[in-house]
Amino acid sequence: MSPAALTPQPTFKVVPQTKCKDQKFNFGAVVEGLDLNDISANDVERLKETIWTHKVIVVKGQKDLAPVKHWELVTRFDPDAHQMHSHGDMKTFEKKGGLLSKSRDVYGIPGAENVRLIGKGYQGQGCNSSLIGKCDRVKTLTPALKIGQDHYGLKNIIIKGLTNDFHAEPPNDEEFQEGITRFQRWHIDAPLYARDPAWFTTLRALKLPSGPDLTIRWDDGSGLSMKAPPGLTAFFSTSQLYSMLSDQEKQLADHSWVEYAPHPYMWVERCKAPPTGLGLKSEGKEHTIEELGEYDEKDVKRYPFVWVNPVTGEKAFQVHGLAARKLFLRSSIDEEPKVIDDVVAIRSFLHNIQTRVLRPEYIYLPKVEVGDIVMWDNYGTFHTAVDYPLEKYGPRTMHQANIGASKGPVGPVPIPVVG
Ligand SMILES: [Fe+2]
Numbered sequence: 001m002s003p004a005a006l007t008p009q010p011t012f013k014v015v016p017q018t019k020c021k022d023q024k025f026n027f028g029a030v031v032e033g034l035d036l037n038d039i040s041a042n043d044v045e046r047l048k049e050t051i052w053t054h055k056v057i058v059v060k061g062q063k064d065l066a067p068v069k070h071w072e073l074v075t076r077f078d079p080d081a082h083q084m085h086s087h088g089d090m091k092t093f094e095k096k097g098g099l100l101s102k103s104r105d106v107y108g109i110p111g112a113e114n115v116r117l118i119g120k121g122y123q124g125q126g127c128n129s130s131l132i133g134k135c136d137r138v139k140t141l142t143p144a145l146k147i148g149q150d151h152y153g154l155k156n157i158i159i160k161g162l163t164n165d166f167h168a169e170p171p172n173d174e175e176f177q178e179g180i181t182r183f184q185r186w187h188i189d190a191p192l193y194a195r196d197p198a199w200f201t202t203l204r205a206l207k208l209p210s211g212p213d214l215t216i217r218w219d220d221g222s223g224l225s226m227k228a229p230p231g232l233t234a235f236f237s238t239s240q241l242y243s244m245l246s247d248q249e250k251q252l253a254d255h256s257w258v259e260y261a262p263h264p265y266m267w268v269e270r271c272k273a274p275p276t277g278l279g280l281k282s283e284g285k286e287h288t289i290e291e292l293g294e295y296d297e298k299d300v301k302r303y304p305f306v307w308v309n310p311v312t313g314e315k316a317f318q319v320h321g322l323a324a325r326k327l328f329l330r331s332s333i334d335e336e337p338k339v340i341d342d343v344v345a346i347r348s349f350l351h352n353i354q355t356r357v358l359r360p361e362y363i364y365l366p367k368v369e370v371g372d373i374v375m376w377d378n379y380g381t382f383h384t385a386v387d388y389p390l391e392k393y394g395p396r397t398m399h400q401a402n403i404g405a406s407k408g409p410v411g412p413v414p415i416p417v418v419g
Pocket residue numbers: 187188189383
């Protein structure tokens with residue numbers, strides 16, 4: 001019997017993302033024929049493999065997915081994991097989330113707290129924030145349509161979404177109102193302290209803005225820009241980034257590691273981004289470690305620069321510059337590492353590498369419709385929100401869930417154990 005015959009085939013269909021001639025990103029797929037309210041153990045395994053293989057997938061048609069089933073699926077992806085969102089419970093997230101929690105509103109769905117309501121604007125069907133209290137449609141909606149007025153038990157929610165205020169020099173408001181915007185903050189969904197990053201993040205669209213395409217500008221002097229529909233998430237592949245390194249750089253990346261700050265998002269909560277949303281501007285605004293209060297040394301995270309994909313074996317250059325406090329550079333196992341602990345030097349080192357993939361042709365903004373759920377590999381991609389003017393395009397409602405992994409990233413070679 002051939003090995004393939006031992007693995008039951010999935011019942012769903014995977015269609016790799018088609019690309020225009022100018023697009024060079026090498027990941028993405030659309031999945032059809034699944035009901036995530038009722039998915040077999042075999043299909044869960046095949047779906048996991050599909051995410052690891054294609055990195056970003058859009059699972060079509062999950063309009064009726066119950067939040068408890070959404071969370072259940074996330075736990076089935078990683079059954080050995082502690083049953084908790086990777087950023088902890090809502091209390092921990094609000095207290096220690098720093099830059100992540102203070103810049104936006106996040107709500108746990110009652111009864112499925114690890115599924116988080118995120119988005120932008122008033123969540124009432126067909127209404128925007130300026131219509132609260134005046135909109136007759138809110139009063140006449142059937143219970144099933146009362147997203148927001150009673151969103152799974154959350155009443156009359158107005159969400160402050162992620163905005164370009166994170167930028168040191170945000171785009172001017174007049175242009176923004178016309179649909180000119182930026183990448184908000186390139187990142188991986190990773191606590192980088194205490195818990196290991198989720199393997200995957202899942203993000204279901206319940207309400208989407210609509211209108212003409214936005215123009216996303218780099219505004220870094222490169223003149224680069226790209227068009228995209230509103231309300232989407234942008235991705236690049238850090239495996240593709242790794243493939244752009246020279247042999248010498250690959251050798252260095254394969255053997256080096258990064259140490260993240262304790263409570264990293266509190267550490268940089270006052271910092272702002274450069275215009276591309278990648279990394280941080282160095283303005284001396286980081287807290288001192290003493291200012292962060294108590295922390296446990298054993299919870300400080302040290303990860304290899306390069307994370308190996310458990311299914312494809314691809315290597316990804318996966319360093320989160322926003323939270324990096326020390327780099328340990330070496331090109332072989334025996335070499336004494338060179339330590340970089342100055343944030344200006346750390347950010348400059350990473351900027352030189354990571355901006356290579358930050359070009360329109362390598363960026364994928366998967367198109368989603370209401371009910372679709374995007375799932376991505378947090379160990380091989382970076383992603384970002386893209387803000388849009390609420391009044392022109394309308395609100396956005398999303399359910400996000402991930403789980404702190406049972407097993408953290410594995411590099412090509414072991415890194416020294418500290419402590
Ligand atoms: Fe994220």
